Amino acid sequence: MKITEAKVIVCCPGRNFVTLKIITDQGIFGLGDATLNGMEKSVVAYLENYCIPSLIGRDPANTEDIWHYFYRGVYWRRGAVSMTAVSAIDMALWDIKGKVLNTPLYNLIGGKSRDKVLVYCHAYGKNIAETLIDVGKYVEKGFRAVRVQSGIPGIEHTYGVPKDNKHYEPAHKGLAHEEVWDTPRYLNFVPELFEKVRETFGDNIHLLHDAHHRCTPVEASRLAKELEPYHLFWLEDPVAGELQEGLRLIRQHSVTPIAIGEVFNTIFDYSSLFTEQLIDYIRMPIVHGGGITHLLKVAAMASVYHINTGFHGATDLSPVNLAASVHFNMAVNNFGILEYMPHQEIVSEVFSTNYRFEDGYLKIDESPGIGVDIDEKAAKKFPYAMARLPVNRKTDGTMFNW
Numbered sequence: 001m002k003i004t005e006a007k008v009i010v011c012c013p014g015r016n017f018v019t020l021k022i023i024t025d026q027g028i029f030g031l032g033d034a035t036l037n038g039m040e041k042s043v044v045a046y047l048e049n050y051c052i053p054s055l056i057g058r059d060p061a062n063t064e065d066i067w068h069y070f071y072r073g074v075y076w077r078r079g080a081v082s083m084t085a086v087s088a089i090d091m092a093l094w095d096i097k098g099k100v101l102n103t104p105l106y107n108l109i110g111g112k113s114r115d116k117v118l119v120y121c122h123a124y125g126k127n128i129a130e131t132l133i134d135v136g137k138y139v140e141k142g143f144r145a146v147r148v149q150s151g152i153p154g155i156e157h158t159y160g161v162p163k164d165n166k167h168y169e170p171a172h173k174g175l176a177h178e179e180v181w182d183t184p185r186y187l188n189f190v191p192e193l194f195e196k197v198r199e200t201f202g203d204n205i206h207l208l209h210d211a212h213h214r215c216t217p218v219e220a221s222r223l224a225k226e227l228e229p230y231h232l233f234w235l236e237d238p239v240a241g242e243l244q245e246g247l248r249l250i251r252q253h254s255v256t257p258i259a260i261g262e263v264f265n266t267i268f269d270y271s272s273l274f275t276e277q278l279i280d281y282i283r284m285p286i287v288h289g290g291g292i293t294h295l296l297k298v299a300a301m302a303s304v305y306h307i308n309t310g311f312h313g314a315t316d317l318s319p320v321n322l323a324a325s326v327h328f329n330m331a332v333n334n335f336g337i338l339e340y341m342p343h344q345e346i347v348s349e350v351f352s353t354n355y356r357f358e359d360g361y362l363k364i365d366e367s368p369g370i371g372v373d374i375d376e377k378a379a380k381k382f383p384y385a386m387a388r389l390p391v392n393r394k395t396d397g398t399m400f401n402w
Ligand code: CS2
Pocket: 037, 170, 210, 212, 236, 262, 312, 313, 314, 316, 339, 389
């Protein structure tokens, strides 16, 4: 079998998605998610100008060799753009592999370790009262795990809470919006938020929180310690992940589980976080972390240190990534939880999917490969619309992490 064609499909059914379609001489094709929120066109250019010409003529079965060709074979390697392209190629090749062998992807990477995948959703509100109502809504829907984010008194707009009551989408059309951040107000507020959530919903619901890269190690240590009484499933991205040793301080002060890495893109971003057991969950998703081939290695190394998967699964990652994540987490032994923000209804006009939410879990059918398809004609109805993630400044105007 040979790759004869590969194309990048860009569409915007409610938000931008980038999908790589690899086609073979036997008519079988595979899909890979290549969406990188706010930087979509960079990945398109990299795929079209650098990757696709070198893909044509290769045997799609050779996932390991092709992965290394597009990783080691690139001198200026690593980074979000190139690794999102590598991930998309890898996902599409595994999709083809499953279709050729007429079996679902999870059967190619270990088979079923479970029949369903525990997921968590996003609950939020402008204040604690609204947030409690939103948490209740998701508990009603059957979610067993809920991420809780809230507006913070004194901060005009904070991460994870939409400005209006529309579907939460962090990217805004046009150039980056500027937001304002106040760490002291945040640190003073969050423990009270979780005290109220635990008081209202008790202990039998997993609670998660995303600090979104915004604390220093000592601030994160204080937050993790003060959240201990509320037994979080995890505190996510407490600090910016570049400083891996920054997680040591948090570990010295708290047993609140830590999840990090949705902005990571190779195993090297995790190295000392694993060997020093500084984290508990891997956030790096299939779409940005080198695809199935690389994440299998990352998950295997993580399992040595009792670290579980906890993949990123926001709505700015496409249904192709979400389905691949369900397959992956059906199979690996060290599965933790999967983020599941249901895509907007309009997305189903372009993507047909094979997973379904049931009683707090995602289940997937027996379709061969990843099992998602894209309607290219429908995709054309939703042209790309430039959108950027916000930037963040502290109250005194200092540039900060968004
Ligand atoms: C967030 C994301 O889901 C999460 O954990 O960190 O919503 C993140 O802000 C977006 O994916 C950025 O595009």
